[in-house]
Amino acid sequence: MIGDIVTVTIDRPLGSYHPEYNDMYYPINYGYIEGIIAPDGEEQDAYVLGVNEAVEKFTGKIIAIIHRSDDVEEKWVVCPEHCFFSKDEIMEQVRFQEQYYKSEIVM
Numbered sequence: 001m002i003g004d005i006v007t008v009t010i011d012r013p014l015g016s017y018h019p020e021y022n023d024m025y026y027p028i029n030y031g032y033i034e035g036i037i038a039p040d041g042e043e044q045d046a047y048v049l050g051v052n053e054a055v056e057k058f059t060g061k062i063i064a065i066i067h068r069s070d071d072v073e074e075k076w077v078v079c080p081e082h083c084f085f086s087k088d089e090i091m092e093q094v095r096f097q098e099q100y101y102k103s104e105i106v107m
Contacts, residue, residue, distance in 0.1 A: 001062055001065070001076070002062050002063065002064065002065065002100070002107065003062065003063075004061065004062050004063075005059065005060070005061050005081070006033050006035070006036075006046070006059070006060070006061075006062060006078060007033065007048070007057055007058070007059045008029070008031045008032065008033055008046045008057065008058045008059075008060070008078055009031045009033070009034055009056070009057055010029045010030065010031035010032070010054075010055055010056055010057060010058065011023060011031050011032065012029070012030040012031065013026065013029055013030075013055065013056075014026060014027065014028055014029045014051070014052070014054045014055075014056050015027075015054055015099070016054070019021065019023065019061060021086055023098065024096065026096070027093070027094035027096055028048060028049060028093055028094070029047075029048040029050075029051055029054065029055055029058060030045070030046070030047055030048065030097075030099065031046060031048070032045050032046065032047070033071065033076070035092070036058075038073060038074065038085065038097060039072040039074070040072050040073050042101060043075060044074075045075050046062075046074065046075065046076040046078045047066075047075055047076070047077050047078070047090075047093070047094050048060065048079065049063075049077060049078070049083070049085055049093055050079040050083040050085070051078045051079075051080070051081045057073075058078065060078045060079050060080050060081060060096075061079065061080075061081050061095075062076050062077065062078055062079065062088070062107045063065040063077050063078070063079055063083075063084070063085060063090075063107065064076075064085075064090055064092055064105050065077070065099070065105070065106045065107075066090075066093045066094065066103050066105055066106075067102070067104045067106055068101045068102065068103050069101075069102045069103075069104065070101055070102045071101055073097075077086055077090055077105075082088055087105045087107060090105055091103075091105060092100070093096075
């Protein structure tokens with residue numbers, strides 16, 4: 001799936017806060033990919049990197065998978081087709097949420 005083009009529906013736009021955890025600020029756009037069911041039974045979650053404004057939908061390429069060894073979920077990392085991010089750059093941008101899990105980035 002890395003390299004695939006997907007559309008992410010953003011339900012937590014850049015600059016918003018988590019609906020249940022009021023102190024969790026979203027410094028990037030975060031959402032889900034409609035029609036793809038993740039191991040948790042919900043639609044597949046995705047971080048969107050390289051987009052510096054809040055958006056409702058975003059179409060881009062999957063550049064990485066964040067595997068959590070202490071959770072059933074995986075997060076996909078999506079960005080504009082022309083962008084590249086290293087593992088360190090990805091982790092820096094998703095640390096706001098991944099700091100609570102044992103995460104590994106697969107590219």
